[in-house]
Amino acid sequence: GQQLNQSPQSMFIQEGEDVSMNCTSSSIFNTWLWYKQDPGEGPVLLIALYKAGELTSNGRLTAQFGITRKDSFLNISASIPSDVGIYFCAGSDAGAGSYQLTFGKGTKLSVIP
Amino acid sequence: SQTIHQWPATLVQPVGSPLSLECTVEGTSNPNLYWYRQAAGRGLQLLFYSVGIGQISSEVPQNLSASRPQDRQFILSSKKLLLSDSGFYLCAWSPVFHTFGSGTRLTVV
Numbered sequence: 001g002q003q004l005n006q007s008p009q010s011m012f013i014q015e016g017e018d019v020s021m022n023c024t025s026s027s028i029f030n031t032w033l034w035y036k037q038d039p040g041e042g043p044v045l046l047i048a049l050y051k052a053g054e055l056t057s058n059g060r061l062t063a064q065f066g067i068t069r070k071d072s073f074l075n076i077s078a079s080i081p082s083d084v085g086i087y088f089c090a091g092s093d094a095g096a097g098s099y100q101l102t103f104g105k106g107t108k109l110s111v112i113p
Numbered sequence: 114s115q116t117i118h119q120w121p122a123t124l125v126q127p128v129g130s131p132l133s134l135e136c137t138v139e140g141t142s143n144p145n146l147y148w149y150r151q152a153a154g155r156g157l158q159l160l161f162y163s164v165g166i167g168q169i170s171s172e173v174p175q176n177l178s179a180s181r182p183q184d185r186q187f188i189l190s191s192k193k194l195l196l197s198d199s200g201f202y203l204c205a206w207s208p209v210f211h212t213f214g215s216g217t218r219l220t221v222v
Contacts, residue, residue, distance in 0.1 A: 031209070031210070033210050033211075035213075040216070040218070041215055041216065042119075042203050042205075042213030042214050042215050042216045043157075043203075043211075043213050044213070045210055045211075045212070048210055086155075088157065090210075090211075092209065092210065100159070100162060101207075101210070101211055103156065103157045104156075105155060105156040106155055106156055
């Protein structure tokens with residue numbers, strides 16, 4: 001089946017630093033998604049990417065849909081304490097019919113004030 | 114607007130007891146519905162998904178079952194809980210990308 005490799009697994013950074021995380025896949029996706037999960041909550045969608053090569057920003061967040069459609073990255077600029085959480089990438093192959101998502105295992109971000 | 118409700122938020126159950134977690138979606142019709150489990154605050158494991166009333170697909174054979182008695186209601190059940198059923202259970206709905214509920218923290222003791 002499809003698998004997503006998300007890295008790094010965890011990060012400890014100083015407040016104000018930039019963060020970069022990425023996902024790679026063994027197969028092609030039509031849509032890439034990035035979610036953030038706060039402790040004890042459900043994941044919330046941050047950015048959705050629908051086109052190969054697409055670069056999308058949402059405030060301090062920037063994500064790109066790789067040209068090969070097998071990878072995506074998420075950058076966070078000037079990190080703040082509320083950026084703490086687990087970030088998940090997810091890929092969708094709408095051709096599968098039921099719109100299932102394949103999730104990465106998550107990147108746990110800790111921000112040191 | 115669409116909303117998803119999941120309850121209870123936390124649950125402590127003894128081994129061998131039954132389980133019923135409920136999820137409802139408002140503001141949409143015929144959604145795809147999903148149950149995920151998350152262990153130790155890490156990856157999301159898809160347990161069940163449903164594309165319509167009475168249509169359930171199981172991704173991982175285990176001690177749990179799911180039902181969809183109404184269009185916007187999805188229920189996760191177990192007849193006898195095991196210690197290994199402890200975890201954080203998330204319901205989600207989608208047309209394309211998932212919108213998650215707030216989760217249920219289940220502790221089996």
